[in-house]
Amino acid sequence: MVGRSVLEEKDWAALDDQDLALALKRGGLGARAAFEELVRRHQGRVYAVAYRLTGNREDALDVTQEALLKAYRKIDAWRPTGQFVPWLLRVTTNLGIDHLRKRKRRPRERLDEAHLPETERAAVEPTSLDTGRQVRALEIAARIRTALVVLSEKQRAVFVLRHYEGLPLADVATEMGCTVGSVKVHLFRALKKLQKELADLYEN
């Protein structure tokens, strides 16, 4: 059957990510349905990346939506020689970092407790029984988000995709258009910078 995604009855759920992304990129009949199937499959993963970068549900939801819409609008920028999901996650990472930068430029919002996002407020006012561990996890998460801004774009992309998303380094390399060797070096440098930024947190 030719052009299944366009010409025939479509079982979108049966197609793999790459076929769906191609249908979206092709922009033909059903591009929209292909997009929706991709959203259904990967919204949770996109949200997880967004959450780790922004640290609260509200901002994570905003970043998730923007990332998915950007993937729809800018699908022309995705090259089918690479995998779709790493590309999508990289779009998400970049938007999440932009979001962090904007937040950083509004320091009052971060300092004013009344405006702190839910999770960060929880770190200030622990209420659950498991508070010690929770507070520490939240503190670390908040510190990591701050530290991520220090990384270069490539270091951050490599770190988030490998560390949080578990993408094999070879896939990260394909996505970033560089060699696996240079991806390893970016990862090393990212870890070194994070080590410097966070030494007081984990060495004690």
Place this chain on the structure above:
Amino acid sequence: MLKCRNVRGLIAASLYGEVDEREREALEAHLSACARCRAEHEALGRLKAALAGGAPELDRDLVPVLRARLAEETGGRRQETGGRRQETGGRRQETGGRMEWLGWRVQLAGALCLALVALLVYQIAVSTDAGRPSDTAAAPTEAASALQPALQQAAQLSAGRDFAGAYAALKEAVEAHPDDGLAGQAQARLADVAFAELHWYREAYEDYRTLAGRYPGVYANSPECIERMDLLAEAREKDYDPLYRLDAARGSREEAFGKFEGVIALYPGTYTAALAAEEMARCVVREGAVAEGAEARLVAMGQAKERCTHPIAITQLQLEIAHLHRDLEHNGTARDLYQEVADSDTMVLANLARESLAKLPRNSAP
């Protein structure tokens, strides 16, 4: 033995279990001899462990939200470009090219051919309320809805293929109870029946318009409705003639190919023409001439083009083939084909080809 600076990448990779046997041995040899790198390896290992941490799960489905946002955008874009439409006269130039518009087009081929499946879904939706979401947050339950009997009656009539009867029943019921919690769903269904079953395009256009105006939530949540509306709005300018011709071509088994060609020749560069081109490729597929996959789709479209006799249809299929090459990143071939279309006499197609050429990456492999 490796130098310290050559070991760094391996240290990072090893923390994530991404070294092969040879690399692992080289790394171990270095670490056993170099205390500084060994300490580095251990420290980064502790860092990595400290950085572990999960994220909460997404507790909602974002598909409806994104659908509504995209629908809003195209609504706005349509208004913005209303003025340009008159200037250019070309359907697709209005919004800056084929890719953008095609993304919104109805999956018409599937929709029409699967009328019976739709009917089944329709019946299930009526009986389970699994259909489109209601516009009101506190929608009455089915039992409490005044529209429920009409929906059931319409389902029965549709099952007996009395679509006109089903349409009338739904229309009457929605007009009697426009604020009922199920009114939006009933309105969407009657528009669907008019479009897909009865092929009453004029009525369908008005019914979808009513749906969009009175029940925007239901409308925005249904890509089919939005896409059908786009298609109908375009065909309306020609008094729905393109759609009637497409129907006629679909209905004529023997001469279908030639009739699709005729539709393209009359309405090049429109949604309907692109649908007709897809149908022509489908004709080739039905004959079992080609296999599955993106490349095969190219072959089918190529064979369809070979069989065309009308110059405009040939150019339209040439454009479709160029798009397929572009999608497969055969940019050199795509460029040549676009150029041929750009040099053709069919203005609307030539313009579309120029737009696509402008968007093609410059430093592309052949």
